[in-house]
Amino acid sequence: MKSLVLNPILAKEFRSRMRNWKSPLMISLYLGLLGLITLAYYWMQQKRGFYSGFGPDVGPQIFIILSVFQLLLLSFVTPALTAGVINGERERQTFDLLLCTRLSSASIVLNKLLASISYILLLVIASLPVFAIVYFFGGVLLSDMGRVILVSMATAITFGVIGIFCSTLFKRTQVSMVVSYVVVLLFLVGTMAVTVFLQGIQTGPYPRVTAMYFSYANPLVALFSIFPNQAAGVGIMSSFLGGYRTYGYNAAVSQALSPWQYNFIFDGVLIIVLLLLTVFLLDPVGRFKRLRKNPAVVETEAESAPAEG
Amino acid sequence: MLQVEELSKSYGKFLAVDRLSFSVEDGAIFGFVGPNGAGKTTTMKILGTLLRPSSGKAWIAGEDVSQNPRRIRQLVGYMPDFFGVYDDLKVDEYLDFYSASYRIPARQREKIISDLLELMDLEHKREAYVDSLSRGMKQRLCLARCLVHDPALLILDEPASGLDPRARVEVREILKELKNMGKTIIISSHILSELTELCTHLGIIEAGKMVACGSVDEIVHRSQSAQSIEIRVLGQMDEALFIINNNLGLSAIKLDEQMLELPFNGNEEEMNRILTHLVQAGIPLVSFAQSQSNLENIFMQLTKGVVQ
Ligand SMILES: Nc1ncnc2c1ncn2[C@@H]1O[C@H](COP(=O)(O)OP(=O)(O)OP(=O)(O)O)[C@@H](O)[C@H]1O
Ligand SMILES: [Mg+2]
Numbered sequence: 001m002k003s004l005v006l007n008p009i010l011a012k013e014f015r016s017r018m019r020n021w022k023s024p025l026m027i028s029l030y031l032g033l034l035g036l037i038t039l040a041y042y043w044m045q046q047k048r049g050f051y052s053g054f055g056p057d058v059g060p061q062i063f064i065i066l067s068v069f070q071l072l073l074l075s076f077v078t079p080a081l082t083a084g085v086i087n088g089e090r091e092r093q094t095f096d097l098l099l100c101t102r103l104s105s106a107s108i109v110l111n112k113l114l115a116s117i118s119y120i121l122l123l124v125i126a127s128l129p130v131f132a133i134v135y136f137f138g139g140v141l142l143s144d145m146g147r148v149i150l151v152s153m154a155t156a157i158t159f160g161v162i163g164i165f166c167s168t169l170f171k172r173t174q175v176s177m178v179v180s181y182v183v184v185l186l187f188l189v190g191t192m193a194v195t196v197f198l199q200g201i202q203t204g205p206y207p208r209v210t211a212m213y214f215s216y217a218n219p220l221v222a223l224f225s226i227f228p229n230q231a232a233g234v235g236i237m238s239s240f241l242g243g244y245r246t247y248g249y250n251a252a253v254s255q256a257l258s259p260w261q262y263n264f265i266f267d268g269v270l271i272i273v274l275l276l277l278t279v280f281l282l283d284p285v286g287r288f289k290r291l292r293k294n295p296a297v298v299e300t301e302a303e304s305a306p307a308e309g
Numbered sequence: 310m311l312q313v314e315e316l317s318k319s320y321g322k323f324l325a326v327d328r329l330s331f332s333v334e335d336g337a338i339f340g341f342v343g344p345n346g347a348g349k350t351t352t353m354k355i356l357g358t359l360l361r362p363s364s365g366k367a368w369i370a371g372e373d374v375s376q377n378p379r380r381i382r383q384l385v386g387y388m389p390d391f392f393g394v395y396d397d398l399k400v401d402e403y404l405d406f407y408s409a410s411y412r413i414p415a416r417q418r419e420k421i422i423s424d425l426l427e428l429m430d431l432e433h434k435r436e437a438y439v440d441s442l443s444r445g446m447k448q449r450l451c452l453a454r455c456l457v458h459d460p461a462l463l464i465l466d467e468p469a470s471g472l473d474p475r476a477r478v479e480v481r482e483i484l485k486e487l488k489n490m491g492k493t494i495i496i497s498s499h500i501l502s503e504l505t506e507l508c509t510h511l512g513i514i515e516a517g518k519m520v521a522c523g524s525v526d527e528i529v530h531r532s533q534s535a536q537s538i539e540i541r542v543l544g545q546m547d548e549a550l551f552i553i554n555n556n557l558g559l560s561a562i563k564l565d566e567q568m569l570e571l572p573f574n575g576n577e578e579e580m581n582r583i584l585t586h587l588v589q590a591g592i593p594l595v596s597f598a599q600s601q602s603n604l605e606n607i608f609m610q611l612t613k614g615v616v617q
Contacts, residue, residue, distance in 0.1 A: 008409035016397040094393035096359050097454070100382055101410035284359050 007107055009098075013115035023119075030073060030123050034130045037069055038062055059137030064227050066134060067148045070127060071219055074120060074156040075188060079180035081116040082163030084173040086282070091173065105282035109275065113157075113164055120156045124149060147226045151260050154267045155219040159184050165274045168281045191218040213262065222263035310335045310462055310493040311356070316365035317517075318351050325351045327517035328365065333495060333510065338488055340508035340525075341497040342608065348517040349497040350390060353464050356495070357387035369462055383411075386455030390466040390497075392447045396440040400431060403439050404453060411458035425453040429483065445476035452483065463487065463494045469503055481507055501608040513608065538580065539600045540569040543593035552590050557583060567595070 017023050045058050086109075089095035098108055131145055162183050166176035195215040215221045257265075311333040318326040326348040333339040343349050354360040356367060358378040367374040374381050395403065401422055408418045426432045429449040434442060442450060448468060455463065468484075469477045484494060484507060498504055504511065505525065512522040521528055540561070542549055549569060553561040561571040573580070584597050 008406050011409075012395070012398070012402075012406050015402070016395065019397055092393060092395065093389070093391045094395060096354075096389055097393045097407070098410065099359060100357060100385075100387050100455075101407060102379065102382055102412050102458075103410050284361070 007103060007111050009103070009108060009111035010115050010118075013112070014118070017115070017119065026077070027123060027126055030077070031126055031130070033073065034066060034070065034127050037065060038130055038133065041065055059134060059139035060227070062137060063131075063134050063140045063145070063148075066130065067152070067223055067227075068220065070124075070148075071152050071155060071223055072188075074123070074152055075159055075184050075219070077123065078116070078120060078156050078159040079163045079177065079184055081119060082113070082160045083167050083177045083180040085112045085116070085164060086167040086278075087171060087173045087176055088167070090171070099282075099284055106279045109164060109168075109278050109282065113160055113275075116160050116163075117153075117157055120160070121153070124153060124156075144226055147260060148223065151219060151222050151226065151263065154264055155222075158219075158267045158270055159187075161271045161274045161278075165278050168278045187218060188220060191215055192221075216259045216262040217266050219263060222260040225259035310337075311339075311367070311369050311495070313352075313356075313367045314365055316352065316355065316367055317363050318348075318355060318360065319363045325517055326355070326362075329514070329517065329519055331512050331519055331522050333493060335493055336488065336491060337510050338484065338494045338496065338508045340501075340504035340511045341495055341514065342499065342501050342504060342511060343497075343514035344499055347499075347514045349499075349514060350466055351517075352514075353387070353466050353495070353497060354389075357385055357464055358382055359387070383458060384461050386458070386460035386463045388451055388455045388463070388465045388468060390470065392451050394439045394447060394450075396438065398439055399435070400426070400437055400439055400442070400450060401435045403450065404457060407454050408457040413458065421457060421459075425456055428456075428486070429453045430479075445472050445479070448472060448476070448480065449483070452480070456487075461493060463492055463496075465494065465496045467497055467499075469498065477503070537600050538571040538573045538583070538597065539564075540571060540587070540597050541567055541595040542569070543567070543595055545592050548590065549587060549592045552586055552592070553583065557586060559583075570600075573599075 041062050042058075045061075086095070089098065099105065134140060135142070135145065159180075163176070163180045166180045166183070167173070170176040170179065191214050198214065313332065314330050316326055316329045317324065329348075329352060341349050341352070351360065355362050356369065356374060358374060358381050361375060369381055369384055372380050372384065395406075398406065404422045404425065405418055408421060409415075413421065423432075426435060429452060431446060431449060431453070434446060439447070439450065452465070452468065455465075465484075469480050472480065484496070488494060496504065496508070501511075501513075508525055510522075510524050511528050513520050513528075540549065546563065546566065546569070550561055550563060553559050553569070553571060559571060559573070561569045564570050571583075580599070584594075587594060587597075
């Protein structure tokens with residue numbers, strides 16, 4: 001397991017990523033945007049506060065805006081980081097060379113993913129001070145912040161895996177970029193559209209329940225299920241939250257898990273399935289292909305099953 | 310070291326490698342020659358565990374290639390017919406990356422890299438970005454890369470393509486040195502003369518089939534009769550061709566505007582007959598001479614240009 005994860009690809013990716021000027025620029029831009037939003041909102045509130053006083057709502061409000069914005073930024077950044085990793089290697093013609101080494105295709109994929117995730121983690125960590133400022137406004141629980149970061153990371157990893165999958169599936173980087181962004185957009189907007197559609201056509205005693213599960217695939221819905229209920233803005237999303245935490249509404253629907261937890265599980269399953277598919281697609285002479293093409297080989301192999309290191 | 314038995318690879322309906330069988334002894338340099346599209350790269354990729362054969366088997370040092378790719382990868386150094394380089398790495402980092410990918414402990418890597426850079430005469434470029442190297446240097450760097458894990462068998466796909474004559478000689482010298490170090494080498498090319506001095510054995514492949522295989526001496530000997538006549542004319546090239554090919558029923562080919570080559574195994578009487586025919590027809594002959602058989606001729610004879 002150790003050899004699967006800790007391998008030279010990770011070190012190399014870090015080195016090349018940090019070597020060029022793009023990374024610092026990207027991090028600065030990312031932080032700049034988040035900071036700017038906080039400031040802009042703060043100023044707006046202060047102007048209003050001149051007449052009506054500084055509301056207790058400001059903390060949660062900025063928190064929601066920041067969280068949503070961070071999620072959107074990560075959704076935007078991640079495919080750019082991952083949708084070119086495999087076909088980038090193919091285009092540079094280094095991919096065959098990698099496969100020739102003792103790295104398995106599983107470890108190549110995992111490390112490529114890990115390199116991108118660490119980069120995203122770096123972005124998230126860099127944004128923590130901004131969140132800390134929000135915390136000092138008050139009105140936000142530390143546990144909620146933790147959950148927001150958890151959901152953001154899970155979303156980023158999911159989109160990252162989607163990017164890697166596309167970059168394996170499609171020969172050309174441009175194609176996989178476009179497809180990845182389309183899929184991300186489907187997650188952010190498409191799931192909501194499907195929910196609205198299903199809600200429209202469904203009748204019966206519990207019309208909203210099944211439709212809801214579609215919307216739980218949406219990271220934004222998951223995010224809003226974390227926010228405190230009374231905060232402004234949550235109301236807009238209430239039709240997607242399926243009665244969860246919504247006052248006096250659809251009380252019949254009792255759910256074991258909250259939407260963000262469903263989302264978390266959904267992400268986990270998707271990540272595992274896509275990773276397995278990616279490794280399967282990559283392996284030129286791997287186990288899976290041997291299974292499929294030559295049953296005789298499998299028998300002899302089972303006999304002399306070598307211990308995997 | 311290497312045994313290939315009835316190896317085939319088809320891409321859809323197209324049979325790129327057709328029941329290929331040959332073997333390479335320990336310490337040999339096996340030249341794998343064939344025209345473009347003959348199936349050299351395909352065969353080498355199968356041996357390098359990058360492709361699955363459609364049927365047939367191959368063993369390297371007793372290991373079945375398609376059954377145990379991991380062990381094969383440890384035994385084989387494969388150099389494809391392109392450089393794969395990362396533009397944001399330096400030469401030593403590049404080699405370090407691949408050594409690490411072969412799971413060589415960090416302590417040993419430093420020494421291996423220094424040795425390889427010395428062998429390839431690249432020490433002065435240690436700190437240079439891979440991208441900034443010349444073609445010849447990149448080629449040597451790639452050779453260094455496939456040596457990091459000290460493989461017993463080197464599979465080199467056209468290592469000298471696109472190099473100037475001096476660089477070719479350099480690569481050849483390096484390969485000789487590697488042979489002296491006890492490596493077995495398979496090297497492909499579509500230029501036979503490039504390999505004659507270097508190789509101990511030759512395999513000539515065309516359209517996925519082996520047309521000749523054996524030691525260099527054997528092949529040269531077998532085709533000893535494969536001689537030709539070179540005919541030089543001042544003009545009337547087409548008439549000359551017509552006389553030879555149609556009237557005499559032989560098959561000459563036009564080398565350039567003034568030169569004809571005629572594969573020919575006959576005796577002197579027959580030679581005289583051809584010459585007489587040409588003279589009587591009023592062809593302005595300049596020279597008419599038997600050329601010594603060289604490998605290029607053998608190659609042209611053996612491979613009849615079926616593919617492409
Ligand atoms: N991925 C592929 N899909 C379909 N056909 C292929 C593929 N790769 C190679 N071929 C075909 O297989 C044949 C053999 O190709 P290969 O690259 O092995 O030839 P080669 O001997 O290496 O030629 P060259 O001297 O030009 O490198 C060619 O006709 C080629 O068109
Ligand atoms: Mg080739």
